[in-house]
Amino acid sequence: MNEKATIDVVGVGNAIVDVLAEADDAFLAAEGIAKGGMTLIDTARANDLYARMAPAVEMSGGSAANTIAGIASLGGAAAYIGKVADDQLGAVFAHDIRAAGVRYGTGPLTGSEPTARCLVLITPDAQRSMNTFLGASPFLTAEDIDVALIASARITYLEGYLFDRPEAKAAFFAAAKIAHNAGRRVALTLSDTFCVERHHAEFTQLIDHVDILFANEGEARALTRETDFAAAARALSARCPIVCVTHGAAGSVIFADGGAHKIAAAPVERLVDTTGAGDLYAAGVLYGITAGRDIPTAGRIGSIAAAEAISHVGPRPQRSLRELIAQTLG
Amino acid sequence: MNEKATIDVVGVGNAIVDVLAEADDAFLAAEGIAKGGMTLIDTARANDLYARMAPAVEMSGGSAANTIAGIASLGGAAAYIGKVADDQLGAVFAHDIRAAGVRYGTGPLTGSEPTARCLVLITPDAQRSMNTFLGASPFLTAEDIDVALIASARITYLEGYLFDRPEAKAAFFAAAKIAHNAGRRVALTLSDTFCVERHHAEFTQLIDHVDILFANEGEARALTRETDFAAAARALSARCPIVCVTHGAAGSVIFADGGAHKIAAAPVERLVDTTGAGDLYAAGVLYGITAGRDIPTAGRIGSIAAAEAISHVGPRPQRSLRELIAQTLG
Numbered sequence: 001m002n003e004k005a006t007i008d009v010v011g012v013g014n015a016i017v018d019v020l021a022e023a024d025d026a027f028l029a030a031e032g033i034a035k036g037g038m039t040l041i042d043t044a045r046a047n048d049l050y051a052r053m054a055p056a057v058e059m060s061g062g063s064a065a066n067t068i069a070g071i072a073s074l075g076g077a078a079a080y081i082g083k084v085a086d087d088q089l090g091a092v093f094a095h096d097i098r099a100a101g102v103r104y105g106t107g108p109l110t111g112s113e114p115t116a117r118c119l120v121l122i123t124p125d126a127q128r129s130m131n132t133f134l135g136a137s138p139f140l141t142a143e144d145i146d147v148a149l150i151a152s153a154r155i156t157y158l159e160g161y162l163f164d165r166p167e168a169k170a171a172f173f174a175a176a177k178i179a180h181n182a183g184r185r186v187a188l189t190l191s192d193t194f195c196v197e198r199h200h201a202e203f204t205q206l207i208d209h210v211d212i213l214f215a216n217e218g219e220a221r222a223l224t225r226e227t228d229f230a231a232a233a234r235a236l237s238a239r240c241p242i243v244c245v246t247h248g249a250a251g252s253v254i255f256a257d258g259g260a261h262k263i264a265a266a267p268v269e270r271l272v273d274t275t276g277a278g279d280l281y282a283a284g285v286l287y288g289i290t291a292g293r294d295i296p297t298a299g300r301i302g303s304i305a306a307a308e309a310i311s312h313v314g315p316r317p318q319r320s321l322r323e324l325i326a327q328t329l330g
Numbered sequence: 331m332n333e334k335a336t337i338d339v340v341g342v343g344n345a346i347v348d349v350l351a352e353a354d355d356a357f358l359a360a361e362g363i364a365k366g367g368m369t370l371i372d373t374a375r376a377n378d379l380y381a382r383m384a385p386a387v388e389m390s391g392g393s394a395a396n397t398i399a400g401i402a403s404l405g406g407a408a409a410y411i412g413k414v415a416d417d418q419l420g421a422v423f424a425h426d427i428r429a430a431g432v433r434y435g436t437g438p439l440t441g442s443e444p445t446a447r448c449l450v451l452i453t454p455d456a457q458r459s460m461n462t463f464l465g466a467s468p469f470l471t472a473e474d475i476d477v478a479l480i481a482s483a484r485i486t487y488l489e490g491y492l493f494d495r496p497e498a499k500a501a502f503f504a505a506a507k508i509a510h511n512a513g514r515r516v517a518l519t520l521s522d523t524f525c526v527e528r529h530h531a532e533f534t535q536l537i538d539h540v541d542i543l544f545a546n547e548g549e550a551r552a553l554t555r556e557t558d559f560a561a562a563a564r565a566l567s568a569r570c571p572i573v574c575v576t577h578g579a580a581g582s583v584i585f586a587d588g589g590a591h592k593i594a595a596a597p598v599e600r601l602v603d604t605t606g607a608g609d610l611y612a613a614g615v616l617y618g619i620t621a622g623r624d625i626p627t628a629g630r631i632g633s634i635a636a637a638e639a640i641s642h643v644g645p646r647p648q649r650s651l652r653e654l655i656a657q658t659l660g
Contacts, residue, residue, distance in 0.1 A: 021429075055399070055426040055646065058388035069385070088418040088444065096385040099351075114418065316385065 005184070007103070007153035008076035008290040012145070012175045013064025014137035014161050014168070015082030015106070016116040017089045020128075020275065020313055021056040023121035028129060035123065038130040038192045040164060046133035049119055058089070059314040060096035061118055062137075063191060064159040066276045066315045070283025070305055072101040073321040076290060079103035079149055081175070083168075085136035089115035100316070106144050109136040120275055126310065128275040138165030142174040150175050151182035154290045155212065157282070160191035160219075163199040176209060187212035189282055190219035197222050212289070213240040214282050220245050233260070244285055244299070246278055251303065254285070256295045263299030266307035266328075276315025281306040283321075297329070304328050335514070337433070337483035338406035338620040342475070342505045343394025344467035344491050344498070345412030345436070346446040347419045350458075350605065350643055351386040353451035358459060365453065368460040368522045370494060376463040379449055388419070389644040390426035391448055392467075393521060394489040396606045396645045400613025400635055402431040403651040406620060409433035409479055411505070413498075415466035419445035430646070436474050439466040450605055456640065458605040468495030472504040480505050481512035484620045485542065487612070490521030490549075493529040506539055517542035519612055520549035527552050542619070543570040544612050550575050563590070574615055574629070576608055581633065584615070586625045593629030596637035596658075606645025611636040613651075627659070634658050 028035055031049060041049065050056075060069075062082060071078040080097055084090030086108040093115060097104045116137035121129045140162070150156050156179040162168040176186045188210045190196050196203055196219050203223055207213060213236060217229055226232040229245075237243045237255035246252045251265040284305035288298025305321050312318050358365055361379060371379065380386075390399075392412060401408040410427055414420030416438040423445060427434045446467035451459045470492070480486050486509040492498040506516045518540045520526050526533055526549050533553055537543060543566060547559055556562040559575075567573045567585035576582045581595040614635035618628025635651050642648050 050425060053425075053429060055390065055429045056422075057644070058422060060385065092386075092388060095380060095383075099383060099385045314387070 003152070005152055005154040006077065007079050007149065009068065009071045009155045009157050009286050010079040010081065010149055010153040011064035011068035011157045012081045012162065012172060013159040014062050014116055014134060015065060015084045015093050016062035016118050016132065016137060017093055018059050018061035018118045018120050018275065018315060019050070019056045020059065020120045020122060020273070021054040023054065023123060025123060028121060028123065033121065033129050033131065035129050036127050037194065038132055038161070041131045041133050043133065046117070046119065046131070049131055053119060053121070057313065058092065059316070060093045061275070061315045063161055063189065063279050064157055065097060066279035067157060067283045067286070068102050069097060069100040069316045070280045070321060071287050073317040074283065074287040074301070074305070074325065075322040076287045079153065081106050081140070081144060081146060081149070083137050083140040083144060084108050084115045085113055086110045087114050089117060090136070105146070106140070109139050113139060122273050122275070122313065126271045126274050128273060134165065138168040140168045140171045142171050145171050145174045145178065147178050150178040151184070153179070153184060155185045155187050155286055157187045157286060159189050160195050160203070163195060163202065180209065185211040187214070187286060189214040189278070190223060193218040193222045207236070207239050210240050212242040212244070212286070214244045214246070214278070216246045216248070216278065242295070246281055252281065252299060254295050254299050261296050261299060263296065263303055266303040268307045268311055271310055273313045274310050276309040277306045279315060280309040280317065300329065301325055333482070335482055335484040336407065337409050337479065339398060339401045339485045339487050339616050340409040340411065340479055340483040341394035341398035341487045342411045342492065342502060343489040344392050344446055344464060345395060345414045345423050346392040346448045346462065346467060347423055348389050348391035348448045348450050348605065348645060349380070349386045350389065350450045350452060350603070351384040353384065353453060355453060358451060358453065363451065363459050363461065365459050366457050367524065368462055368491070371461045371463050373463065376447070376449065376461070379461055383449060383451070387643065388422065389646070390423045391605070391645045393491055393519065393609050394487055395427055396609035397487060397613045397616070398432050399427060399430040399646045400610045400651060401617050403647040404613060404617040404631070404635065404655065405652040406617045409483065411436050411470070411474060411476060411479070413467050413470040413474060414438050414445040415443055416440045417444050419447060420466070435476070436470070439469045443469060452603050452605070452643065456601045456604055458603060464495065468498040470498045470501045472501050475501055475504045475508065477508050480508040481514070483509070483514060485515045485517050485616055487517045487616060489519050490525050490533065493525060493532065510539065515541040517544070517616060519544040519608070520553060523548040523552045537566070537569050540570050542572040542574070542616070544574045544576070544608070546576045546578070546608065572625070574612070574632070576611055582611065582629060584625050584629050591626050591629060593626065593633055596633040598637045598641055601640055603643045604640050606639040607636045609645060610639040610647065630659065631655055
């Protein structure tokens with residue numbers, strides 16, 4: 001390890017503003033949207049779908065960005081790298097992540113592509129179905145990767161969604177390389193089953209270089225091509241030192257040091273919107289690890305942070321997670 | 331009266347996107363912001379204040395626009411006239427009001443002024459303090475006033491905030507004149523005590539041409555220059571057929587047909603954010619009047635709509651007011 005780390009976690013991801021609106025199952029069916037998933041959409045589809053959506057609310061999002069906002073809310077030193085455009089939604093994204101206490105200095109894209117937005121449809125069962133227009137976000141390049149910043153961070157956290165465009169993928173690999181060269185750890189979230197299937201070979205190569213892996217059950221199966229979950233988990237934990245597999249309301253399992261730690265989900269008074277649940281679970285686990293907590297405690301912090309995220313509309317914490325953890329864990 | 335009205339209420343106002351964030355009293359004090367009021371700010375101040383604000387949420391706002399969204403949610407035929415810019419926040423505003431079921435066709439301003447935004451600071455006591463950057467909104471001109479639309483509406487509803495810029499004021503007077511020439515009614519909200527004081531002479535002339543007036547206690551006093559509330563109310567009701575004076579949590583009084591109708595506030599389970607309370611009260615009253623309800627019932631609909639607005643963050647209804655009224659009034 002090089003010099004003392006000054007950042008706990010730096011995230012690299014698609015910088016996205018979420019546009020959240022209510023929808024019913026009939027609307028999803030009419031639009032051909034698979035509930036709970038993430039679909040990439042182009043400009044025409046984005047405009048078309050938006051025109052039919054209910055009145056919406058705009059909030060900063062982006063998977064790794066949500067996680068990093070969670071790290072800051074937990075009291076960790078956090079930084080983020082991701083590309084917005086030089087437009088109003090880009091200003092919203094930059095304001096919100098900085099106001100959350102995150103170091104953020106990626107220069108905006110000036111050109112025709114607007115800031116990325118994700119049209120999030122929230123059904124009465126609190127599930128979110130995401131329709132992402134990537135806009136400027138995949139124009140993140142290796143040049144945007146701040147070498148000193150990555151080298152100064154205990155963990156570099158990457159989102160699998162970046163794999164959807166070659167420019168961003170290159171930035172992704174550059175960041176991972178810098179982190180490992182500096183003796184730091186690399187964490188990855190697989191993000192989405194279809195994303196894993198689209199880039200199966202590259203994800204398979206990549207995980208040998210990942211120290212901390214986040215996946216839900218579907219993503220774990222898609223990557224290992226094992227239909228049996230236990231076999232999938234074994235396959236992943238043979239290759240990554242720490243593997244966190246989430247099971248929604250059933251909690252999660254963290255495979256580490258040859259053992260499997262079952263982590264219960266934290267209670268939620270009223271389930272409102274699952275947007276950000278996985279992102280905030282990752283925040284809690286990563287924060288716990290950088291704070292020197294043991295794996296079960298890190299997992300518990302993840303569960304508590306996820307429970308906060310799903311108790312309101314929007315993907316980022318709306319209260320201090322640091323205070324929440326202090327009250328809950330004592 | 332001319333032909334049969336096809337619109338219940340058309341609103342004319344500043345088309346604004348709200349940027350809502352939490353703040354504490356110390357922040358308001360440090361920024362020199364008077365709690366509960368509305369302050370006009372310029373570009374430099376808007377950027378400066380925004381940079382120090384907490385992470386925010388963007389939602390369409392604008393006083394009359396919120397009222398009109400409420401009319402639509404109540405089941406009324408609603409239309410809106412207001413100016414946005416040809417930018418992302420303008421697209422957000424246009425989407426949201428149309429998605430709420432409102433007819434909206436004002437052409438966007440193309441030029442240097444962006445869509446108006448209001449930086450709303452919500453304190454733990456649920457009070458909102460508004461800092462408005464008017465941007466494109468006062469560039470509404472008499473040409474934007476759709477004559478046929480105004481003539482087809484039972485009530486044309488105008489917000490006092492438009493008085494803050496001469497271009498918009500001219501549009502305001504044009505709309506009122508068209509409405510009266512078509513034998514329709516004109517409603518006005520005084521909007522803000524300081525706004526009334528800034529334009530005292532013109533407001534005083536204007537109210538003789540207003541059929542339905544909305545004011546809170548402070549605005550009623552500022553306009554009449556009576557320190558005694560009863561005297562202020564008498565002075566206003568001598569000049570306007572229907573005068574609705576709101577008293578926050580204490581409810582409202584509607585002066586009409588020579589009588590004073592006390593309207594109780596509707597119960598609120600959890601007071602979250604008072605943004606939009608007055609706007610939604612006006613929606614309920616105006617809807618009630620156009621639906622042929624008596625004044626006490628129209629007032630009660632106003633109270634119920636206002637209670638919904640203050641039970642969540644954001645100024646517009648987040649559930650069907652039509653269903654809420656059906657459940658509550660039976």
